[in-house]
Amino acid sequence: MAEQQLGVLKALDVAKTQLYHFTAIVIAGMGFFTDAYDLFCVSLVTKLLGRLYYFNPLSEKPGSLPPHVAAAVNGVALCGTLAGQLFFGWLGDKLGRKKVYGITLIMMIVCSVASGLSFGNKAKGVMTTLCFFRFWLGFGIGGDYPLSATIMSEYANKKTRGAFIAAVFAMQGVGILAGGFVALAVSSIFDKKFPAPTYAVNRALSTPPQADYIWRIIVMFGALPAALTYYxxxxxxxxxxxTALVAKNIKQATQDMSKVLQVELEMEERAEDIVKDPRLNYGLFSKEFAKRHGLPSLDVPPHAIGWIPKAATMNGIHEVFMIARAQTLIALCSTVPGYWFTVAFIDIMGRFAIQLMGFFMMTVFMFAIAFPYDHWIKPDNRIGFVVMYSLTFSLLTLVQTQPPSSYRLKSSQPG
Structure with missing residues (x-):
């Protein structure tokens, strides 16, 4: 393979762990951090959106999003990620990882801000513009997923490539956790600044008009890590x-990596012949790709559950706080530990073994939740249900934190 023959790529493969490795982890990982934040933060504010825009003073329950609207608000970004993975995966092989990564981050910054500036004050206008911008936000996120993973895989050395890429994926858990913390902070500040009665006490005043700023601040906050990552x-x-294998510019690749590795690298005389090897040029759906890498898969993030009091016993702001607390606890107890367990053991156990263990244990825990479901939904068994769900969610991180090797970008959609 070309990586074994080109001196510049061989130098990357055998390089000792250095500062630039951790720099790449942080930069690529911030992409995953932002992706997770943007995808999950909306689930924290859908209840508030229902209270604000679908309030019915005659109803005994607070307003809620109609099923089709709730499905659109929660799911439209995921539709965008599917399209974005396919499009930006292709584009990344045409224009380069750096340039396309910049495009996806700019799209995420613009659409995060635009989501919080949804037009009008009527339900139809706000939901329509929110869904529109969240689709394009998801489109950018879809591009960021394979680009972040590929950038890390192409910078990592062979010895610790699995752990480094798993660390990048693990930033998804931190992003989910950050979403919960931001929502907790914002809702706490507003709850103290604008105290309101519960819905059962006063339906009209239970959601103060200032609460409209809460969901906008939370969704717009995702632009900040994206902007830092871009810089x-x-x-x-x-x-x-x-640069070497796709752009066929061996000289530039050698110069760039000489600076990164802080060593003087020399370009081989036959380097140009190496990258023209026809065996290295194969399509995404070719037999050669399937033989080398298997089939690509898509990562569709799961949605966290929560355990909160009845809506009528809270005001709108406090409900956001309770939902954020539930998501934060689940992320803290399951998602984050599961990701970092993978980081620690992926190069010890191996990719196949750790993924097989994750699938098997997920199956066991899902059956354990599904069959005695009537048992788990009883109030006395609430903690047990959360523990079982957390374990299942934690095991999910084992099967989705599987690093792509140094292959073409379109194949690196995580799964």
């Missing part, structure tokens, strides 16, 4: 594997 990513050179 640092643009300071990194293009990956050597793209």
């Amino acid at each position: 640092w990513r643009m300071k990194m050179p293009e990956t050597a594997r793209y």
Whole structure:
């Protein structure tokens, strides 16, 4: 393979763990952090959206999003991620990882801010513009997923490649956790600043008009990590594997990696012949790709559950706080530990073993939740249900934190 023959790529494969490895983890990981934040933060505010825009003073229950609206608000970004993975995966092989990564981050910044500035004050206008911008936000996130993973895989050395890429994926858990913390902080501040009665006490005043700022602040906050990631990513050179193998510019790849590795690398005389090897050029759906890498898969993030009091016993702001607390606890007890367990053991146990263990144990726990479901939904068994769900969610991280190797970008959609 070309990676075994080109000196610049061989140098990356055998390089000792250095500061640039951890820099790449942080920069690529911030992409996953932002993706997870943007995808999960909306689930924290859907109840508030229902109270604000679908309030019925005659109803004994607070307003809620109609099923089709709730499905659109929660799911439209995921539709965008599917389209974005396919499009930006293709584009990343045409224009380069660095340039396309910048495009996806700019799209995420713009659409995060635009989501919080949804037009009008009527339900139809707000929901329509929110869904529109969240689709394009998801489109950008879909591009960021394979780009972040590929950038790390192409910078990592062979010895610790699994752990490094798993660490990048693990930032999804931190992003979910951050979403909960932001929602907790914002809702706490507003709850103290604008105290309101519960819905059962006063239906009209249970959701103060200032609560409209809460959901907007939470969804717009996702633009901040995306902007920071953009700044640092643009300071990194293009990956050597793209420059050498796709752009066919061995000299530039050698110069870039000489600076990164802080060593003097020399270009081989026959380097140009190496990258023209026809065996290295194969399509995404070719037999050669399936033989080398298996089939690509898509990562569709699961939605956290919560355990909260009845809506009528809370005001709108406090309900956001309770939902955020539930998601934060689940992420803290399951998602985050599961990701970092994978980081610690993926290069010890191996990719196949750790993924097989994750699938098997997930199956066991899902059956354990599904068959005695009537048992788990009883109030006395609430803690047990949360424990079982957390374990299942934790095991999910084992099967989705599987690093792509140094292959073409379109195949690196995580799964």
